[in-house]
Amino acid sequence: MGVHQDIRWLKNNKDRADLFVLVAKRGPARVRELREFLGSDDWWPVKxxxxxxxxxxxxxxxxDGFKTTDSGEKVFESLKAVYDIESV
Known part of the structure; x- marks a missing residue:
């Protein structure tokens, strides 16, 4: 899948996009940290x-937890560029 398709897929679900950005920014993150970030009492949506x-x-x-792959890093860099352009 291409970067643009992955960005669209992430943006289709706010929680999924937020979790991806958290993992990309902070480096390895454990499931518990991701669940707490979403403020969810339920593990299943996060999993x-x-x-x-x-x-x-x-x-x-x-x-150490979940981290972005090389492909994920490319998506994150493009996602940052998209958000920077949108915020101008």
Missing amino acids: VHIKDMVDRALIEETE
């Missing part, structure tokens, strides 16, 4: 978003 992003190869699991 579903994580699984979907892993399946799309945007993030990967490491010993």
Whole structure:
């Protein structure tokens, strides 16, 4: 999948996009931290978003938590550029 398709896919769900940005900005993040970030009492939405992003190869699991892949870094850089342009 291309960067533009991944950006559209992320933007289709605010929570998913927010989780992706959090992982991209902070580096490895654990599921508990991501759940707390969303302010959710339920684990399942967070786990579903994580699984979907892993399946799309945007993030990967490491010993320290989830972090962006090389492909995910490209998406994040493009996403930052899109938001910078939109904010002007």
